Amino acid sequence: MAEKETQTVEETKAEQEPIADAEHDSDEAVEAEAEVVESKEEQFEAQINELNNRLLRTQADYDNFRRRSREEKEAAAKYRSQVVIESLLPVLDNFERALLVNPESDETKSLLQGMEMVYRQLQDTLKNEGVAVIETEGQTFDPHLHQAVMQVEEDGFESGQIVEELQKGYKLKDRVLRPAMVKVNA
Amino acid sequence: MAEKETQTVEETKAEQEPIADAEHDSDEAVEAEAEVVESKEEQFEAQINELNNRLLRTQADYDNFRRRSREEKEAAAKYRSQVVIESLLPVLDNFERALLVNPESDETKSLLQGMEMVYRQLQDTLKNEGVAVIETEGQTFDPHLHQAVMQVEEDGFESGQIVEELQKGYKLKDRVLRPAMVKVNA
Missing domain, CATH: 4.10.280 (MYOD Basic-Helix-Loop-Helix Domain, subunit B)
Incomplete structure (x- = not known):
């Protein structure tokens, strides 16, 4: 059992x-x-x-x-728009360059004014999405934000101070999309 | 035990x-x-x-x-750019309107050409991101793509055919961002 x-x-x-x-x-x-x-x-x-x-x-x-x-x-x-915004940066560059005219006739002045309004609207739209232009002139050079493409010795500027901006830099929120290209005082 | x-x-x-x-x-x-x-x-x-x-x-x-x-x-x-692209549509509208000039002087013609290039670059950039303009004129009215804001009786058009586009419509990939506003033949 x-x-x-x-x-x-x-x-x-x-x-x-x-x-x-x-x-x-x-x-x-x-x-x-x-x-x-x-x-x-x-x-x-x-x-x-x-x-x-x-x-x-x-x-x-x-x-x-x-x-x-x-x-x-x-x-x-947060960064969903990064790709399209990065691809829009060359458009912004060309837009700015195209606006660099000194119009003589009223006809051209009028067209230019219209285009400047469109450009500001484009800038505002990107700003609302979190895009900011990186500040340069008068700022102290910062390798995270600026790319030094020239070094000069200029009176009236401190050492390491940015003398001139050569191409605009952009940030998306806290991310640098493209550093600003600058001329720096030695 | x-x-x-x-x-x-x-x-x-x-x-x-x-x-x-x-x-x-x-x-x-x-x-x-x-x-x-x-x-x-x-x-x-x-x-x-x-x-x-x-x-x-x-x-x-x-x-x-x-x-x-x-x-x-x-x-x-897939639709990451939708928000920023939607907010860019009014910029595109205004850009197009600003380009609708008949320049008389060479100065204005030159500025206009530069601006047309910028506009095309902007269009191409959006196209690369998957944005497409909705086709309208000559097309049969489609409530998924078109919004009829006027109905007309026009010779030479079939019933339900689109006679004129009043505002461009846009798609992002397979998603309609904004239907095209159109005039439709009764």
């Missing part, structure tokens, strides 16, 4: 250690039975521990993924 | 059913022991099932979240 029970227990749990000696009296059988229970319990507990650990790890991974995902989404939203 | 073992098993698993009658011979004790094992085993198995189910649900939730997250990311990337 004791052995039959041991068999049943063995069948339900395949990995457990087989009991080598099946010949004993019933008190010994109970002891063996208890050992089997201990061992099965340990196995169950090990399995439960393992499952609990996997569950905790999966939940932690999920939480981390959610947090990273939200951060990436925020960054993507 | 049998009873002592039963006690130990009871101590390790508080929720199990208490064995009411502790008076039996050792064979009966083994049977009772087996019942306790059954019940404990069932409890362990129920706990393992529950943990397995929670693990599977958490993994399924995680997988769904990852899939949705990737889809959202792709959609966000």
